[in-house]
Amino acid sequence: MKQSYTFLQQALPLCLGLGLLILAPVTAQDAKLLARAHTMADKLEPKVIEWRRDFHQHPELGNRETRTAKKIAAHLKALGMEVQTGVAHTGVVGILKGGKPGPVVALRADIDGLPVTERVDLPFASKAKSTYNGQKVGVMHACGHDTHIAMLMGAAEILAGMQKDLKGTVKFIFQPAEEGSPIGEEGGAALMVKEGVLDKGPKPEVIFGLHINSQTEVGTIKYTPEGTMASADIFRIKVKGKQVHGAYPWSGVDPIVVSAQIINGLQTIISRQTELPEAAAVITVGSIHGGVRNNIIPEEVLLEGTIRALNVDMQKKLHEKLTLTATKIAESGGAVAEVQIIPQTPVTYNDPKLTEKMLPTLQAVAGPDKVVLAKAVTGAEDFAFYQEKIPGLFLFVGGMAKGKKPEEVAPHHTPDFFIDESGMKLGVKTLTSLTLNYMESKGKK
Numbered sequence: 481m482k483q484s485y486t487f488l489q490q491a492l493p494l495c496l497g498l499g500l501l502i503l504a505p506v507t508a509q510d511a512k513l514l515a516r517a518h519t520m521a522d523k524l525e526p527k528v529i530e531w532r533r534d535f536h537q538h539p540e541l542g543n544r545e546t547r548t549a550k551k552i553a554a555h556l557k558a559l560g561m562e563v564q565t566g567v568a569h570t571g572v573v574g575i576l577k578g579g580k581p582g583p584v585v586a587l588r589a590d591i592d593g594l595p596v597t598e599r600v601d602l603p604f605a606s607k608a609k610s611t612y613n614g615q616k617v618g619v620m621h622a623c624g625h626d627t628h629i630a631m632l633m634g635a636a637e638i639l640a641g642m643q644k645d646l647k648g649t650v651k652f653i654f655q656p657a658e659e660g661s662p663i664g665e666e667g668g669a670a671l672m673v674k675e676g677v678l679d680k681g682p683k684p685e686v687i688f689g690l691h692i693n694s695q696t697e698v699g700t701i702k703y704t705p706e707g708t709m710a711s712a713d714i715f716r717i718k719v720k721g722k723q724v725h726g727a728y729p730w731s732g733v734d735p736i737v738v739s740a741q742i743i744n745g746l747q748t749i750i751s752r753q754t755e756l757p758e759a760a761a762v763i764t765v766g767s768i769h770g771g772v773r774n775n776i777i778p779e780e781v782l783l784e785g786t787i788r789a790l791n792v793d794m795q796k797k798l799h800e801k802l803t804l805t806a807t808k809i810a811e812s813g814g815a816v817a818e819v820q821i822i823p824q825t826p827v828t829y830n831d832p833k834l835t836e837k838m839l840p841t842l843q844a845v846a847g848p849d850k851v852v853l854a855k856a857v858t859g860a861e862d863f864a865f866y867q868e869k870i871p872g873l874f875l876f877v878g879g880m881a882k883g884k885k886p887e888e889v890a891p892h893h894t895p896d897f898f899i900d901e902s903g904m905k906l907g908v909k910t911l912t913s914l915t916l917n918y919m920e921s922k923g924k925k
Contacts, residue, residue: 510920513645517912518845520638525905527637532630532901533604539593539619539626541610542657543667545570548591548629552654555633559640561652564681568671572654575681576639578646583922585915586651586684586870588669588863589625589632590658596622599895613663622897624692624879629654631690631904635911647919649682658862669862678869686834687872688914689863690907692879695886698903700878701846701910702854705835707759707790708874709828712860713799717742717783717806718818719770726775735781736770738813742783743768745805753801759790761798762858788858790827826864831871838873841917845909877910879903 540548549570556563556574564573570591597618598606608619621627636652653672661667666674678684696702719739724732746763754761763785770781787802789795803819810817842851854876863874879899880889890896 509645510916513642514913514916516642517638517916518909520641521634521905521908521912524634524637524908528630528634528904528908529901531633532626532904535591535626535629536602536621537604537606539606539608539621541595541612541619541662542592542659543569543661543665544610545591545656549654549656552591552629552633556636556652559636560643561636561640562681567677568656568667568675569665570656571672571677572652573677573681574636574652574654576636576643576646576650576652577682578648578650578919579644580647582646582648582919583686584649584651584682584684585918586653586678586687586866587632587635587911587915588653588655588687588689588866589628590655591625591629592657592659593619593625594622594659594893596620596893596895596897598622600898620895620897622894623659623892624694624897624899625658627692627879627899627901627904627907628690631692631907632911634904634908635915638908638912639915646916647923650915651677651682651684653677653687669865673865673869678866685870686918687863687866687870688838688875688911689866689872690875690877690910691861692899692903692907693876694879694889694892694897694899696876696878697880697884698878698882698900699846699906700850700852701842701906702852702876703830703835703839703842703873704854704856705830705832707827707856708830708854709856709861709864710760710762710788710790710858711792711795711823711827711864712825713787713795714822714824715783715785715787715802716820716822718820719781719783719806719810720816720818721777721779721781721814723779724777726777729777732777733814734777735779735815736777738810738815738817739768739770739781739783741813742806742809742817745809746785746802749798749801749805754794754798759794760788760856760858761790761794762786762788763798763802764788787821788860790856790858792827795827825860825862826868828861828864828874829867830873831867834871834873837921838914838918841913842875842910845913846906873914875910877903877907
């Protein structure tokens with residue numbers, strides 16, 4: 481499959497007049513529309529940067545993005561859109577009905593920040609504080625969601641400016657809580673889907689989303705057909721033993737030793753029982769809790785961690801093997817293991833036909849040499865919940881300054897995370913071009 485995409489990258493012709501790469505000839509009017517959108521994106525760049533800096537300076541945690549949502553809604557209303565607020569707590573949805581009949585296209589941006597204290601020396605650095613799971617924390621847009629909001633707001637302004645020429649409807653989805661909801665609350669894409677964002681009102685037939693990346697050079701687009709980001713499931717293993725004095729371990733059952741054996745056993749699932757050439761997979765134990773005193777063997781230990789897979793079959797196998805490994809190792813040591821697996825996020829799956837169809841658009845926007853067929857990653861994205869319902873395409877755009885190397889810059893979710901704002905213009909152009917070209921292709925069909 482990947483070889484065919486590489487061939488497609490090399491073989492498709494360029495339409496030199498506008499530098500646009502297309503699967504079928506466009507009319508003069510359609511070509512003018514695309515050129516107009518790109519010109520508008522160039523002129524709008526300072527405003528997009530201004531929006532991004534405002535959101536960066538005032539980040540809000542998941543399900544608490546009230547200021548952010550208010551600013552987004554005001555912008556969409558000023559563009560003359562039908563606007564829905566309070567979707568999945570703080571989500572905002574804007575509906576732009578074009579002047580001509582055509583498909584409904586959804587565009588999505590996530591809007592929440594993270595419980596991270598910013599360390600970057602910027603005039604618009606975040607000083608925000610909040611409470612996360614009962615702890616006082618700093619708040620930062622440490623994953624680039626501020627840029628996602630600004631880019632989609634820019635795309636909204638451009639598309640609204642050519643409303644009468646649009647061959648269809650655009651649904652702008654500004655989604656809260658992509659990074660997860662507070663304990664005990666629902667949120668994110670799963671709740672938006674549950675509340676009908678893809679069913680109520682105009683029903684989109686496709687959805688596009690993108691993520692800026694601090695370790696990808698500005699001007700670059702990365703894409704992966706099929707599984708592009710992993711599923712993410714939480715597991716909890718409660719190991720029950722028999723409490724006893726630490727001086728007499730033979731009189732009880734030590735759940736700490738059993739837990740250590742289980743942790744080692746879980747790693748053999750990946751290294752010895754999983755077909756890694758098929759796709760990457762990860763099992764990580766992230767926390768261990770047990771015991772209160774140095775000379776008391778406790779009654780139980782709690783292990784918590786994450787399971788990552790890049791296809792549904794592998795995900796199912798990992799669940800089964802984790803349960804079997806934990807329970808049998810505990811049994812061999814005279815203990816009992818209670819395993820709980822909590823599904824969190826499905827595989828982010830780029831529809832292959834949609835990916836192939838829109839690849840020429842990406843090459844037209846960035847240039848063929850700047851559109852990179854990338855390997856899948858084991859991070860997770862709740863954009864996957866939309867893709868379970870309708871075909872979707874999720875992309876990465878570069879946010880690393882030119883001349884830098886990935887190992888030299890801070891990764892996402894860290895206090896030193898930094899984005900080169902010049903990368904946002906490509907994101908705006910990508911969102912608008914995907915929308916216009918998809919509408920045009922459906923009209924031809």
